[in-house]
């Protein structure tokens with residue numbers, strides 16, 4: 001918690017490392033994780049209670065200890081004397097006896113009431129100030145509550161359900177990348193099928209990294225909505241190309257413009273090469289899978305292990321970008337010699353070019369994809385020719401307000417100014433994504449945020465200034481999912497779908 005506060009550490013990255021370093025496993029590891037994540041999520045509520053119980057504003061380290069004690073007293077089944085005693089001991093050792101005395105006094109006051117008794121005392125009245133009430137009760141910044149209310153467009157009850165879902169621990173969701181793994185392989189490892197995605201599986205317990213398919217990047221941890229928005233992009237029928245694309249004779253070219261760390265690129269890459277095999281629940285081939293059987297011309301410009309990620313100059317000058325993605329032979333759609341070959345979804349095959357502005361993130365994409373070309377490139381200054389691609393995924397940098405379940409401290413990190421700042425970048429990237437798409441081709445604009453200023457407003461502003469774009473009804477390409485809103489975009493929600501609050505707009509470039 002100190003690292004999160006002092007140096008903006010990410011709890012979900014740091015905690016597993018600390019647990020490993022200290023050799024904590026099983027129930028101990030679960031307890032530490034609950035203490036850290038639960039306290040970070042709940043601190044909006046706890047700070048309101050701490051403020052009433054103390055006569056001065058505590059120093060940051062003391063405040064963290066009070067939050068930790070409050071979480072144990074109000075939301076965990078730790079006996080009060082243990083919650084107070086261990087917290088006071090910790091403060092005495094780490095900060096000093098004076099602070100320990102103060103913490104003891106404040107925690108005793110907190111322990112005098114239950115959470116349900118405290119909430120009416122510290123939260124504004126629901127009728128007078130609905131957003132303020134929900135902000136304290138569900139521990140979200142008030143501006144985030146207001147943004148969620150606007151995006152949901154429904155009553156206060158549903159907003160409360162959404163906020164509660166943000167505070168619940170999400171299931172780990174896996175994806176079996178088609179042709180490289182199968183859902184059967186994940187089910188055999190103890191996972192359960194997901195609700196909507198034919199490639200998804202929930203892992204209730206255990207370390208996903210221990211599953212062979214995940215360790216070998218044939219499967220991965222990926223939110224179900226993230227899987228579905230990638231699939232939706234691949235399902236849109238393309239218009240006929242108005243002229244032959246230079247440098248490409250057949251097959252489709254796909255671009256993932258903001259690909260790092262590679263979740264969507266990993267799925268797109270597999271679907272591009274092996275087709276959408278997900279209608280068959282048993283997966284494509286889970287016996288005798290042999291990675292070496294696939295076409296070795298894949299991953300243009302990227303050595304196995306992803307060391308040689310190309311820079312933008314190489315793409316412009318050296319031809320290892322979109323053109324390279326079209327060259328080097330067509331990928332073999334199915335494992336050579338496979339007995340039950342199925343029709344490939346994309347006649348002539350498809351190839352993916354994945355880009356990210358940050359080299360280390362592009363490297364992660366290279367490590368997780370098997371066939372894609374990967375480049376380090378700034379999407380606002382395209383390293384590819386206009387109109388080069390049939391399908392473009394723009395998973396835009398955003399506030400991440402749709403993934404608060406998985407990032408305990410994230411809700412406290414952003415502010416309304418960051419929305420405006422990101423909005424400029426999102427508009428620029430959407431324009432270049434559309435420019436990169438050939439007439440008849442399609443762009444998926446995706447954010448892991450439901451904030452209207454990052455979703456509908458960005459799409460509306462960009463298409464209002466162009467005459468070469470029509471918006472498709474994204475829900476038509478997600479027929480298995482209900483409750484995605486009034487369209488034409490699709491909005492996933494944690495409380496409705498058990499997924500991140502991911503947004504999808506599908507835009508066709510007019511022929």
Ligand SMILES: C[S@@+](CC[C@H](N)C(=O)[O-])C[C@H]1O[C@@H](n2cnc3c(N)ncnc32)[C@H](O)[C@@H]1O
Pocket residue numbers: 226257258259260261262263264265355356357358361377378379380395396397398448
């Ligand atoms: C929401 S994340 C993408 C997540 C990814 N699609 C996945 O599914 O794993 C946004 C990414 O955009 C990248 N990015 C930010 N600005 C960019 C730019 N101007 N050009 C290309 N990538 C950019 C970030 O480095 C980040 O990796």
